[in-house]
Amino acid sequence: MSVIEHTTSYYAASANPSPQRDALQDSITADVAVIGGGFSGISSALHLAEKGFNVVVLEGARIGWGASGRNGGQIVNSYSRDMDVIEKMYGVDTARALGAMAFEGGDIIRERIKTYNIDCDLKTGGVFAAITAKQLKGLEEHKALWESYGHDQLQLLDKSAIRQEIQTDRYEGGLLDMRSGHIHPLNLVLGQAAAVESLGGKIYEQSKVLRVEEGEKVKLYTEHGDVTANYVVVTGNAYLGNLIPKLASRSMPCGTQMIATAPLSDEQAKALIPSGYCVEDCNYLLDYFRLTGDNRLIYGGGVNYGGGDPDDIKQFIRKKMIKTFPQLANLEIDFGWGGDFLLTMSRLPQFGRIGSNIYYMQGYSGHGVCSTHLAGRLVSEALTQQAERFDAFAALPHLPFPGGHTFRVPFTAMGAWFYALRDKLGI
Structure with missing residues (x-):
């Protein structure tokens, strides 16, 4: 059996010690079997x-191998479509129901870190950084919207104020969210996996689920074992993949990439982002960046519809x-990596049931x-x-997606090109 290791990311290189967990080799039973050892699976x-x-958790590679161990590490509140769009599309009651949960995920993360003493920076x-006056106006509306849902830790930044927080002349202003923040994502999921095991849960790595047999009890088959749950x-x-075709047909993998620089001195890091906040801009195809615990700059951006990465x-x-930072032109880049997230047409997560005993959650569309x-x-x-x-x-x-499975990538890319052009032109 070939062993699948983590990608060559900064996160994998700086991960806390974690055991190599055995592959499933037997026939076992459980109350609940979880397919996937990322944030969704380990949180569940x-x-x-x-x-x-x-x-029991079945992971096809290593814990946090996918998007959960490769992402930007930013605790960004709400969803990829906010409550005003949800209300327009689905009504006031749905917006209120989802809005009541919009800031809960970050609170859960902080509670997990505290309860289980997880070291994840x-x-x-x-x-949120506005590149244009139009985007800044949008952030004013964004602030009012979130405050109407009870979020009271927001501050608008004008051009002078954001220049004090980020050493660049690129931004017209921004919105500071003190319920946001950032973490080393791989260490967060590894810490929670250890917590699962401390409570008696079983985690198997290198145990890709190959077949799901539905029934009064569900049976999951891996290469060398099975779980009845x-x-x-x-x-x-x-x-x-296509393990459950119904789920694959209404979503699309998308690739995103990031780099990690060589470490900055404390003085350089303090000058670059004095308060250590994470940052994302307001473009449709956005850039995002932050400083790590050892003073590297992680910078990410770009979307490759259909998944995968550019050559370099x-x-x-x-x-x-x-x-964004012309002053870093000579700084060495130590790591570059990519990973896929799952996009939905609505840009909202897809939760549901198959039958009465298979639950699924997927498609966080960049807000995972x-x-x-x-x-x-x-x-x-x-x-x-x-x-x-x-x-x-x-x-x-x-x-x-428009165009079905065959044409979803070019159709979505065309739409993204249109919105990216609008960002570029400031309209």
């Missing part, structure tokens, strides 16, 4: 283990970084760090007969 397993369920505060939670996201990630992202942690709590509620909050998401329609 931890919430369920805390409620007393006998939980947690820092508080994040900035009362319930299954499916959380493979962009790396689920370092050079591709370096150009973006230098556009917080929403995955919320998802784990909601599925644990649903399995203890408190399904109202899970069902608020499950009731959302799962829209097909």
Whole structure:
């Protein structure tokens, strides 16, 4: 059996020690079997283990191998479509139901870090950075919207104020969110996996699920073993493949890339982003960046519809970084990597059931760090007969991409090109 290791990312190179877990070799039983060892799967397993369920996690590679161990590490609140869009599309009641949960994922992350003493470089505060006056006006509306849902830790920044927070002349202003922040994502998921095991949960790596047999009890088959469970939670996201065709047909993997520089001195780092906030801009195809615990700049951006990476990630992202920080033109780039996230047509997560005992959560559309942690709590509620909050998401329609499976990539890319052009022209 070939062993699949982590990608050559900064996160993998700086990960906390974690055991190589065995592959499943036997026929076993569980109350709940979870497919996928990323944020959604491990969050689900931890919430369920805390409620007393006998939980088994099956991961095809290593814990955090996919998007959960490769992402920008930013705790960004709400969803990829905000409550005003949700209200327009689905009505006031749905907007209020989802809005009541919009800031919960970040709180769950902070609670997990504190309860289980997870070392993952947690820092508080994040900035949405406006490149144009139109984007700044949008942030004013954004602030009012979030405040109407109870978020009171927001501050608008004018051009002078944002220049004090980020050493670049690129931005017209911004919005500071003190309920945001950032973490080392791989260490966060590894810490939660250890917490699952401390509560009696079982985690198997190198145990890709090859077949799902539905029934009164669900049976999952791997290469060398199988699990029979009362319930299954499916959380493979962009790396689920075609295991469950119904889920693959209404979503699309998308690639994003990032780099990590050589370490900066404390003085250089303090000058670059004095308060250590994470940052993302307001473009449709956005850039995002932050400082790590050892003073590297992680800079990411770009979307490759259909998944995969450009030939030279370092050079591709370096150009973006230098556009924001020309003073870093001579700084060495130590790491460059990519990974896939799962996009939905509505840009909202897809939750639901297949039959009565298979639950799924997928398609966070670039807002997965917080929403995955919320998802784990909601599925644990649903399995203890408190399904109202899970069902608020499950009731959302799962829209097909225009052009079907064959043409979804070029059609979506054309739409993205249009919005990127609008950003470039400032209209």
